[in-house]
Amino acid sequence: MATAKLKMSEVRGDVAVGVAQGGATVHALKLEGGKNVPLCPTRPKNGLRHMGLAHEQKPDLELCMKCSAIVPTGPVTVTKEQVSIPGLDRTVIRKVVRPVNDTDTTTEEEEAPVMAENTTTADPRDAQVEEIRASIERLPSLLEADNAEGAEELNGEIETAIAGLGGKGVAALRKTLRAERDKALAAGEEAKAAKTPSAEIVNLETKELDDNGKALIQKGIDKVKELAVNKFQGGHAIAEIVLDIRLGITTKNGYPDISADTDLGKKVGGALIFDDILAGLPEEGEDEASDAIRAEIGSIKKSARNAMQDVKVRYVRSLDNSPEEAKKFGYALEAHPDKKPSEAVFTFHGIQSLTRAEQAKQARELKAAEKEKTRLAIEAGELSEEEAEALSSDGEKSEKEKRTETSNKLKKTALKLISDVKGIEDEEEKDEALEALTVLFADLRKALTAK
Known part of the structure; x- marks a missing residue:
């Protein structure tokens, strides 16, 4: 019982x-x-x-x-x-x-x-006061070492400990301890200031680049552009090699493996080139060039994979001017006799017919056209700004919808938490958990009403 x-x-x-x-x-x-x-x-x-x-x-x-x-x-x-x-x-x-x-x-x-x-x-408060004073003694060294974060954290712990003291005469004791704390903080700031370089030295700091520095900045910009172009072109060059290999591989239906539908076609773009390179490198640290290859190969592989769409689109388009090459896709031409060779291959294999740059341009134009259409509808009174935001062409949710969704999730989480707490069998544990939730909700309400 x-x-x-x-x-x-x-x-x-x-x-x-x-x-x-x-x-x-x-x-x-x-x-x-x-x-x-x-x-x-x-x-x-x-x-x-x-x-x-x-x-x-x-x-x-x-x-x-x-x-x-x-x-x-x-x-x-x-x-x-x-x-x-x-x-x-x-x-x-x-x-x-x-x-x-x-x-x-x-x-x-x-x-x-x-x-x-x-x-x-022996008063148990004596031990508490002793701990507080020991913490106060640590404050100056933290400030002198420019550890502002550590000093702030320790100061918060000290204040919490001082506020937690009880018993007779506690007001005077708290006042004394806080004064000791403030004195320690001041001493730490003085020690820190003594170590700070003089204003004369600080004034030597360079605020702006001279002409030589500006020229070097431009040189750095040009080098970044050059490396970016080289990487872009290198990715395309690798993608072209991979595509040439895949065109020599046939699927189970006898078609060129232009879309890497076979296992061998997939391996060409990965294991058979990149993994073999890694396998042939010496151990890390033995050769600087090999270490550079090991560090960059993942980025190169991604660049080649991204370039494959552009390479494939340009190759298929070239079939319109290469009757001999187009014969490789005779089955596609027979399936779509009314289309040009490139259109027939794009359709038969379900290949994207635009390069990445063309896709991006198309998306921008569509978005601009939709934005203009929406603007005209708002001016004509056919659509409110709220409705326009909700019907944005990019498919993203409006800010109001996002807030509503977040609020609903928060409400659902809070209700589940309350239900879980009410299900606690230990009465004491349940009381403490409910009290903690009550304090939390009170803090949230306070934050909502704060100006």
């Missing part, structure tokens, strides 16, 4: 309590490795926020089910003592809470250990 959740009024008053960052479930706390952790086996991923002692909380506030099964219960006595605040040259009045021993048969040392007990024994 599940243990009922205890209220704060039922928990022994000297027990420290807290909640997970971003959560709502209250846990009893204990010290483990100098840090507050839940008394139960739960270990929140984002750490805990210390709330104080049980007797300081609202009586009806409930403790987590697992902690309720093992937390100490019973009455306590509350007295006041003067104690010094760690890190400050001052004293304050602090409540000291001790459990009541009804039978007087045990000493204070024999009592059950109290998690994060707020008595005159």
Whole structure:
């Protein structure tokens, strides 16, 4: 049978309590490795926020089910003592809470250990303050090393740790720690500035190229163009060789393998040329020229593959002026006697009849014509701008459609996540997950309404 959740009024008053960052479930706390952790086996991923002692909380506030099964219960006595605040040259009045021993048969040392007990024994906050100060000491070295990202991250951790401190006199302690942090930041910036070159040296930096530099830039541009043209022409030259080989291969129907329908035709453009080259090269690092071939062969292969469409189109068109070459495709001419040789071959083999450049030009012209048609329709009042956007000729979705689609996907994901969380059997885990979702949705709403 599940243990009922205890209220704060039922928990022994000297027990420290807290909640997970971003959560709502209250846990009893204990010290483990100098840090507050839940008394139960739960270990929140984002750490805990210390709330104080049980007797300081609202009586009806409930403790987590697992902690309720093992937390100490019973009455306590509350007295006041003067104690010094760690890190400050001052004293304050602090409540000291001790459990009541009804039978007087045990000493204070024999009592059950109290998690994060707020008595005159070692204050768990001391360890937290010590860790914070150790982090503060690291700040100047990060800034001096120009590690702004690391310094910013560490500063955020320090601020989170300072904000997470609790207990009496915490406002003054936070103020002191923040002042120490600010002093460390200033020291780091000063050390960084001391290492920065003087203005005199910085002014020597070249801001603009001289005539010689500009001439070299143009020389670089010309060289890039030359290499690009050479690569383009090289790809076409290889594609022409591959096509010549394929035209000498026949398909199962006895046709020239112009479209690489056979296994052998496919291998010609790959394994039989490029793979054989790689197989014949010495080991990497033994020959500079071979290493260059190995590095560039993939790009060359792609260039040849892209050029094949242009090479094939030009070859088929040449059949109109080469009766002898056209005889290789007599079957296509017989199938389409009313067409020119090139048209017959394009049709019979289903080959693209335009080069890549011609296709691109055609697409631009069609798009321009459609855009002009749409503009005239909008001016005539036959079409709204929203409708025109939705009916764009390029087939892309309008921005409004994209937003709607994204919103629908987000909604679907959120609903599934909520359903999954509600299906969690562990009540404590479910509560924490629902609380995290509530915080997330609140943050989203805040972002939506922000100006």
